[in-house]
Amino acid sequence: MTLLERDEHLRAAAGYLTDAAAGHGRLVYVGGEAGVGKTSFVEEVSARADAHVAVGWCDGSATPPPLGPLVDMLPDLPAGVWPDGASRSQLFANVLAALRDPPGGTPYVLVVEDAHWADEATLDLVRHLARRVHACRALVMVSYRPEDTTVGDGLRVLLGDTASATGTRRMDLAPLTVEGVAALAAEHGTTGPAAAELHAVTGGNPFFVTEALASRGELPQTVRDAVLARVARLDEASQRALELVALAGSRAESGLLGALLHDSLSGLDEPLSRGLLRRSGDDVLFRHELARLAVLEEIPAGRAVHLHRRLHAALSERGADPARLAHHAEA
CATH class of the missing domain: 3.40.50.300 (P-loop containing nucleotide triphosphate hydrolases)
Incomplete structure (x- = not known):
């Protein structure tokens, strides 16, 4: 290759x-x-x-x-x-x-x-x-x-x-650009998802791109294993904070996280320093959408329901978009 x-x-x-x-x-x-x-x-x-x-x-x-x-x-x-x-x-x-x-x-x-x-x-x-x-x-x-x-x-x-x-x-060594992702997809002999969409999901990480192309739309097991191995090295407070960010959606506002994490806000520090999360303005988001999905799938059902309830309540107080509230209400 x-x-x-x-x-x-x-x-x-x-x-x-x-x-x-x-x-x-x-x-x-x-x-x-x-x-x-x-x-x-x-x-x-x-x-x-x-x-x-x-x-x-x-x-x-x-x-x-x-x-x-x-x-x-x-x-x-x-x-x-x-x-x-x-x-x-x-x-x-x-x-x-x-x-x-x-x-x-x-x-x-x-x-x-x-x-x-x-x-x-x-x-x-x-x-x-x-x-x-x-x-x-x-x-x-x-x-x-x-x-x-x-x-x-x-x-x-x-x-x-x-x-x-x-x-x-x-x-x-930087991740691939959109053009690089398109070239990698072409090398695999597949048009697959649009290059811009694939780049957005994988962050241009060549390993994630390759595995995503091979998985045909499903979360690749290899990516899940790689992400969860890194999550396992975090302390418990950091893992709980990571779960909250994953459930919040593609990005989580700092104010929302501050309201929900309270004294545990420092739980974001290690995921941020280790590159699992990144900051974009006042928002916190996963560096790679595939990593968010991997974390999301591992949250126990009962804890996920509890966190969705907390997110729904906090977002309601902030006057969030009805579609976003509906998502958490359904979950």
């Missing part, structure tokens, strides 16, 4: 690799929401590169093994990089030496996937490389989800600490 609307990013990555081949290495943070295509992008960069490629993954387990991504990379790095009994400082020095003098002078492409799940030792390795990569023959790409980095966590601190490093760059 063609990598859509990424030509500018691919050209930039090719330029960074050219710099790396000349001994001016780069470490590039590749950011983007879940499903936007970060893995597809770094795979395409790696496939096009005349380079040694090594890839490691942060897997998000409750107790991640120290330096798990580096363990994944070892088969593609020179022998002896991690000798038995080596200290962390010696190990980092060995990795740096391998990147400064790669076999045959061919540069390295090192990929650290999903750094928002990185353990402390992996973040230390990235910090060590970010400060020194400008003297290496290597392009190091570190992918992460901005919505899963919170103020004060290790990755957020790392991004700030290394922002001014000589060899450090940032690259943000």
Whole structure:
């Protein structure tokens, strides 16, 4: 499948690799929401590169093994990089030496996937490389989800600490435009819903678009699972606030939420910071309509009736549109 609307990013990555081949290495943070295509992008960069490629993954387990991504990379790095009994400082020095003098002078492409799940030792390795990569023959790409980095966590601190490093760059992958969604639909050999409608429902997220096209109008199970996995990581107050926004419709007014949530209004903070919700003027809405539908389907029937009653009462007091009142009255 063609990598859509990424030509500018691919050209930039090719330029960074050219710099790396000349001994001016780069470490590039590749950011983007879940499903936007970060893995597809770094795979395409790696496939096009005349380079040694090594890839490691942060897997998000409750107790991640120290330096798990580096363990994944070892088969593609020179022998002896991690000798038995080596200290962390010696190990980092060995990795740096391998990147400064790669076999045959061919540069390295090192990929650290999903750094928002990185353990402390992996973040230390990235910090060590970010400060020194400008003297290496290597392009190091570190992918992460901005919505899963919170103020004060290790990755957020790392991004700030290394922002001014000589060899450090940032690259943000945006969702597809309406034209990109139309092209993706054409690649799937289907006209499906109108591109503008599909873009509105999916927010241009390539994963959501692809799954929506395959599901033929139903909420894709894969999308539901992905959304609910993120919801499950929220605390209970945030989950209850998320349910209220989902039931309110395509968007919920801040005043309405304030009236219903009262002292629990802070329950919106985490869903907003993690990108499940977004603000538009005075309204709060889901970043993706498919995510709203996934949350909506999981609300227990009894709680949904109770929340619809509360919404109906609050909207009646605000003189809301009769059609909107009728929706909540029926529910």
